[in-house]
Amino acid sequence: MAMTSMTTGAQVPAAAATLAPTPPMGWNSWNSFATTITEEQALETARIMADKLLPAGYDVFTVDIQWYEPDARSYTYNARPQPAMDRWGRLQPAPNRFPSAADGSGFARLAEQVHALGLRFGIHVMRGIPRAAVMQNLPVFGSSGVRAAEIADTSSICSWNPDMYGVAMGRPGAQDWYDGIFRQYAEWGVDFIKMDDMSRPYDAHAAEIEAAHRAIDRAGRPIVLSLSPGETPVTRADHVRRHAQMWRISDDFWDDWGMLEAQFTRLENWHPHVAPGSWPDADMLPLGRLALGERDTRFTPAEQRTLMTLWAIARSPLIMGGDLRHLDDATLALLTNPAVIALNQSSHDNRPHFLKDGLRVWTARSADGVHAWLAVFNLDKEPQDLSVALTDVGLSAAKSATDIWASTALPIAEGRLGKRVEPHGALLLRLV
Incomplete structure (x- = not known):
């Protein structure tokens, strides 16, 4: 495989540089909608994004966690989720929240409408296989008779989310599971995947990171892979940039000065590994209206400029998290300053x-x-x-x-x- 050299002499696959030649820019639903976004809200937001942010380069529209959970609520997770699934245990958009998925077409119709606006379509997924699929012992798509319980590692669980078990990658059918879900995402028209519960602990999940990368290569559609949450260890830089285009350098980032101050050291440590297709991710921009509309950002105007300046010159992806339905002029000007966007997208020798x-x-x-x-x-x-x-x-x-x-x-x-x-x-x- 052809390789693209980095400033440090290390290398990333040329395909990764083609997938994400510059830091991705977009919007993600987590900071403003938590687990609750609906199809109607998504389309309303996407239209605003296309009108207000796309001209500045923000083109990745992402539906975050638990789009498959009919009873999702707020920033907490149901202890015993009953996700929407197909007969192979692959997660589906909850039809009560995404009516266009009721016929089994998944996110295809929503993705089509997002694409028609000139945007790319992204979704959030969790590492592993749904616990509900394991409990029902459903067949694994594309395998030779393997069932979910045979590939599930029930000791590998996420500490903060109850939806999934890890996949035991050494077992027959394990790669088939990942190939099957990413094939489905490609058929839906997904362009960007934020994959959670991956980067911590990194070594414990490295085999599943590699499996996701292989599955994307086989899916038949270019898909940018973003790993979450952090901290991704800097010592694993060579591995992560071979298998993903973005990876989180911290846990969830919110509008707190202490969190912002801590990102300086993390971005300083990661700067040698920034290159086309290789983007250490300082997380979303918690600006404007946040937290299910309950409040505006706690960052002062000075801190907001600090946030945008640091993300821009460190070349972190620029992913807006605030509710675009309440986008004010000051926040819009902050996000779309042409010089700041140029710094983020096209500068070099950043140090x-x-x-x-x-x-x-x-x-x-x-x-x-x-x-x-x-x-x-x-x-x-x-x-x-x-x-x-x-x-x-x-x-x-x-x-x-x-x-x-x-x-x-x-x-x-x-x-x-x-x-x-x-x-x-x-x-x-x-x-x-």
């Missing part, structure tokens, strides 16, 4: 620098070599006066600077930049 306690500094260069980027973050509770010698960050050739968020010029005096950075705030400069 952190360590200059002073309480400050985090990143630089990057534009794909055309015309300009460079400098991001400075103030992690303290008080304002900090920034004074950066451009020679210290490899940007000594710069003659002018533009503050992206303020849309103002910033003078360069004797090779130094100076400005006060607000608490928990970010300064993003384009230098020429």
Whole structure:
């Protein structure tokens, strides 16, 4: 198989680079709908996404967890789920929530409508085989008479979700199970899969990660694979980038300053492994209206700019999590700033620098070599006066600077930049 080289000298499959040549951008239902999204809500959101966010590049529309659970509610899980399944135990959209699936066509009709809007269609799935399929001992699609109980590893369970058992990959029929479910997703028209309960503990699940990768290769449709949740161990970077295009670097990320502060170190540790088809994922953007409409983001405006600046310059996927039905002008402007999107999608040589306690500094260069980027973050509770010698960050050739968020010029005096950075705030400069 042809390979694509990375900046560190490591390699990822060329097919992965083709599937996700730039960090995926899109929307995911978890932060705003939890387990409860319906077909009507999905289509309403997809139409808003196509109108408001698609022009900026956000094109992956993803239905998150438990679309197969008729009685899904809130951010908790039913202890004894009764999921919708076909006769082989493959999960189906719950018809009371997704009426177009009632005839057995799964997500095909919803995916068709999402595609017609110019979007790609994604779904969330859990690792393993449904416990309900094992209890009924249903046959495994594509196998030679193997049944669910024969491939289930009932000792391998998710600590926070009761839906699935792991699959014992050494047993006959185990790969058939994964081939069968991914073949179904391909037939539905799925373009993106967020696969949960995979990255932790990583080594315990490595065989199922490989099985999912093989199944996608055989499914007959290009599908981007995103592994969740984290922390994916950095020591397993070579393995994960061979088998997925995105992987979470942390547990679920929400609108909490402590969580945001912790992502700095994780993204710094992962930056050598960023390349086309290889995207460490700092998780969704919890902006705007969240949590079943109960509240707006707790991030201050300064923290929101910090979030967008860090995700952009570290080249994390940009997946909006807030309820688009309540998208306000300020959040829309934050998400769609053309310079920030360009930084995320087309910059290179992105790297952190360590200059002073309480400050985090990143630089990057534009794909055309015309300009460079400098991001400075103030992690303290008080304002900090920034004074950066451009020679210290490899940007000594710069003659002018533009503050992206303020849309103002910033003078360069004797090779130094100076400005006060607000608490928990970010300064993003384009230098020429």
